[in-house]
Amino acid sequence: MDHADRKIAPDMPEMRSVRIGAPVAMPPRSLLRSAPTTTKSATTPLRTIATSTAEWKPSNIPSLPQMYPLERSHARVKNDTSAVAQRIASVLRQQSLAPVFEDQKASGETQCHVRFVVRLFVDGDDLVVEVQRRSGCCFVFHQVSKALLQAARGETVMALPAFVVPNSMIKEEQQRAACDEALELANELLLKDRIDAQVLGMQSLVHMTREGGCKHSASAILKGPVMDTLLKFVRLSKGIDDEFLVGHRTNMRGDAFHVLANCLAREASKMSFDKFASDQVLKSVIDELRVAAEKPHNACHAARVLASLVKNSEAIKLRAEQLDAPAAIIMAFNEGISRHAMLEEEAKALKREMANCM
Structure with missing residues (x-):
């Protein structure tokens, strides 16, 4: 077939979820146009935190390897390492991401157990900031990486918009019955020996008791059998050697505190x-x-x-x-x-x- 007769396939957006290949490195900067910074009226800037409280002083930053495929969650900024590192450190602290700083990288974790790493590379006159997800929810990681890369570029880091859950259209009796059934299922999952079942049950309780969740859930948990199950996780012993089980118990213990804190914030004066x-x-x-x-x-x-x-x-x-x-x-x-x-x-x-x- 002659080359002239070949049809050129038009460029189409490619779904990230069906991609097989590794992330492609960003093309040379000269070929790119910087995206304009937009500010939404529904969001508000985060208050400024003194950078002296969370210091990151990276040194001996490596050059970007020639064959290194950068994650899509990266940014190129002017090579002012100290200023960039301190802006990132401030956002990590302000958003309560539990940062741990090392020489050439910083790691963090969200309250919902999304773990990530921030790496720095030198590429010519640029400083490359890359945020890598290690584990956890992709959507939450996207929100975190966006905030960190905004800070790296010196842009205003916007707080996440607060979405108010509308009042349920079903009757209160039906809502109460549905809540009781959901709590019973969550408790059954927590009492199983399987780790995945326990995680699913605890996550259900966290979502049910958060602000905007079921109003009946807090009272039902504190006065029902779920309370005893939560206290069992609070009292979990740490005397085990398996690193994976230690991590699981630590997360379940923290989530149990989370659920109890949400419930007590609503019902402490009535119990x-x-x-x-x-x-x-x-x-x-x-x-x-x-x-x-x-x-x-x-x-x-x-x-x-x-x-x-x-x-x-x-x-x-x-x-x-x-x-x-x-x-x-x-x-x-x-x-x-x-x-x-x-x-x-x-x-x-x-x-x-x-x-x-x-």
Whole structure:
């Protein structure tokens, strides 16, 4: 067939989900046009955080390898390493992404267990910032990487828009019945031995109890069998050697604190605290604050739980003081100042509750 007779296939958008090949490196910069920066009225800029609280001082940054396929989530900026690194570090802290800084990279994790790595490369006069997803939800990673690359380019990092869930159209009785059924299914999953079932059950509870979720869920959890299941995960022992199981237990423990914190924020003033008054439960909550450096997300939720408890129970407040909770709160607060803005705020609020006289 003659070359002139061949039909040229038009360029078509290619779905990312069906791609087989590896990500293609970005073409030379001279062939690209920088996209204009747009600002949506529905979003608001994040407040500025002092960069001295979260410092990243990379050195010996490697050159971009010639055959290295960059992820699509990357940006090329002017090679001002110190300024770029500090802008990224500030956003990591402000969005409470629990950053860990190393010489040539920074790693982080969201509250929903999306793990990622930020790498730096030198390419001529440019600094290449690449964000790689290690595990977790692709959509959440896209939001995180977008914010980090905006910071790298020196653009205004926009807060995520808040979507309000409209009131349910079904009757309250039907909604309550559906909620009870969903809680029963989630509890059955949590009681199984399979790790995937436990994760699915806990994620269901997190979504049901978050703001805008089922109004009946908080009361039903705190007064029903799900409460005992959650406390079982709170009291989980860490005395195992399997690294994978340790990670699973840590995540489940943090999510259990998350669910309890959401429920107590709504229903703490209307319930009995007998199940929380045991030393085993209180020690588990306070111990989580002491190890905030290891899992700041878990410590943040534990601080929310303890704040609700001491606000509504004088007995729990006195026992928390006897268990040296103030020292643990200071440790969590200092960790929040360093790399987790939400933990800083929750620890500060908890400190105020401990100081207040009921």
